[in-house]
Amino acid sequence: MIRWNTDQTDLREGLERWGEALSADHIELEEQGRFPEDKWKLLRDTGILSLPFEEEYGGLGQSLLTTMYALEGLGEYNRDSGLSFSATTSICSTGIPVQHFGTDDQKQRYLPLIASGEAIGAHAITEAEGGSDAMAMTTRATRDGETFVLSGSKAFVSNGPIADVIVVYARTHPRGGPLGTTAFLVDRDTPGLTTGGCGKKMGLRTSPLCELYLDDVRVPRSAVLGRVGGGLMVLDHVMKREVLFSFVVNAGEMRHRLERCVAYAKTRQSFGRAIGSYQSIANKIVDMKIQLESARKWLYDTGEKLEAGEDVTVDLAIAKLVTSRSNLATSLAAVQIFGGHGYMSEYGLEQDVRNAVGGTVYSGTNEIQYNRIASMLGLGAGR
Amino acid sequence: MSNVDTIKNFVISEFLPGTAPAELAVDHDLLNDGVIDSLGVLKLIAWVEDRFELAVGDADLDPENFRSVEAIDHFVTHARAAA
Ligand SMILES: Cc1cc2nc3c(=O)[nH]c(=O)nc-3n(C[C@H](O)[C@H](O)[C@H](O)COP(=O)(O)OP(=O)(O)OC[C@H]3O[C@@H](n4cnc5c(N)ncnc54)[C@H](O)[C@@H]3O)c2cc1C
Numbered sequence A: 001m002i003r004w005n006t007d008q009t010d011l012r013e014g015l016e017r018w019g020e021a022l023s024a025d026h027i028e029l030e031e032q033g034r035f036p037e038d039k040w041k042l043l044r045d046t047g048i049l050s051l052p053f054e055e056e057y058g059g060l061g062q063s064l065l066t067t068m069y070a071l072e073g074l075g076e077y078n079r080d081s082g083l084s085f086s087a088t089t090s091i092c093s094t095g096i097p098v099q100h101f102g103t104d105d106q107k108q109r110y111l112p113l114i115a116s117g118e119a120i121g122a123h124a125i126t127e128a129e130g131g132s133d134a135m136a137m138t139t140r141a142t143r144d145g146e147t148f149v150l151s152g153s154k155a156f157v158s159n160g161p162i163a164d165v166i167v168v169y170a171r172t173h174p175r176g177g178p179l180g181t182t183a184f185l186v187d188r189d190t191p192g193l194t195t196g197g198c199g200k201k202m203g204l205r206t207s208p209l210c211e212l213y214l215d216d217v218r219v220p221r222s223a224v225l226g227r228v229g230g231g232l233m234v235l236d237h238v239m240k241r242e243v244l245f246s247f248v249v250n251a252g253e254m255r256h257r258l259e260r261c262v263a264y265a266k267t268r269q270s271f272g273r274a275i276g277s278y279q280s281i282a283n284k285i286v287d288m289k290i291q292l293e294s295a296r297k298w299l300y301d302t303g304e305k306l307e308a309g310e311d312v313t314v315d316l317a318i319a320k321l322v323t324s325r326s327n328l329a330t331s332l333a334a335v336q337i338f339g340g341h342g343y344m345s346e347y348g349l350e351q352d353v354r355n356a357v358g359g360t361v362y363s364g365t366n367e368i369q370y371n372r373i374a375s376m377l378g379l380g381a382g383r
Numbered sequence B: 001m002s003n004v005d006t007i008k009n010f011v012i013s014e015f016l017p018g019t020a021p022a023e024l025a026v027d028h029d030l031l032n033d034g035v036i037d038s039l040g041v042l043k044l045i046a047w048v049e050d051r052f053e054l055a056v057g058d059a060d061l062d063p064e065n066f067r068s069v070e071a072i073d074h075f076v077t078h079a080r081a082a083a
Helices: A006-023 A026-032 A037-046 A064-077 A081-101 A104-116 A231-267 A279-307 A313-343 A349-358 A366-376 B003-015 B038-051 B069-082
Strands: A121-124 A140-144 A147-158 A165-171 A181-187 A193-196 A209-220
Touching (some): A006 A064, A064 A279, A104 A165, A165 A209, A181 A231, A231 A279, A231 A313, A313 A349, A313 A366, B038 B069
Antiparallel strands (some): A165 A181
């Protein structure tokens, strides 16, 4: 178990005072499906967007684990899950790979903007024809002298409508298999890049998502992030942090949910007694506690292993599975514990269920996580 | 042991356990028939860098250099000569 030091707990508890402002009107905003620009500004002021980035580039230089711990605090205090999702997406999609793979120029150009939140990042991997099989992507990047020309389209790009820079993954070699993909840093205003298809989604509605169209988008060689052919390595590095950073936010949300349910179960009376005195309600809350603590253990344990440079393929898949399922299960349990109130939007609990479903799909679907574990056990078709 | 045998042994132990070395042709396409997937390729490159003391470094990752046992051997030989 990690014992957090005073600096770490101060960092996390410091977020508490922002909670109310970040959460304000979150139910209405979610209904309107609107990205809250004013709250993004607040989020910038909290410093949370700069946590894992080097101080030289305007970051706070915090470790992976400290960043996770603070992000868990964001989940605990901020009720606008879409806003939190946009934050972790910006950090992980762009800042994280630029920090690790970027050239000095790329770091100087993008990191201060992403760390301060002045610019918003996104990444585009999934295509309409399929997301799970990333190696089958058809968006192409063709070399033309010192430039690459990108053509194709991408689907479900979180932050797409508001992003200033998008990391686009495209095929640079038709038969390159896992070495046939390259990551490119594409600025929003690059000619030929357009967005559309910002359809309404089930949850996380304050985090906008859209399709991305690349119509002969010409970028310089210097826009390559990492190595030509190394796109899946960039993605692998990103996905590890994305799972830890975005799902630890869910752990914070689960903690808040648990506390809310405990308080409600102690005060809500039925048949002359607090509902928490009935075993079938108490057990639901105990299950929530077990699910929360299991998710936290897997997330932080995996984070520790990753920091130590160990192979986390299986751990990460388990952490993602355990957390996404726990988030969904606890959000459903909360609706049940609150009864009719839980079913009403104004309580914000039905929204949690819709948000939680997303976690079983993004960052590699739960089925794909099973495949990973099976493959590491020498079973199945792999991938 | 020749480099070809060393590479073959690694590929078999990591990606094709149970396969007899004679069954894996040196020109067998490892990338396109899915022997090595996106996780595997990371392992392969790290191993090549470590085992042959090469820095694949910032160079473009040309899939042709990693397509088969034979291709990896050529790549290692040339990269060592150039170093
Ligand atoms: C809220 C949200 C945000 C997202 N943000 C982004 C983003 O920012 N950038 C981005 O690029 N993408 C994003 N995505 C897309 C997401 O990554 C994909 O939806 C996901 O990878 C699945 O791809 P798909 O939707 O094409 O489903 P498919 O790959 O078509 O899969 C359909 C179903 O089949 C299952 N399946 C597929 N292959 C297998 C297999 N081999 N074994 C067993 N089951 C299998 C899947 O698990 C799924 O249940 C986001 C999605 C959501 C919901």
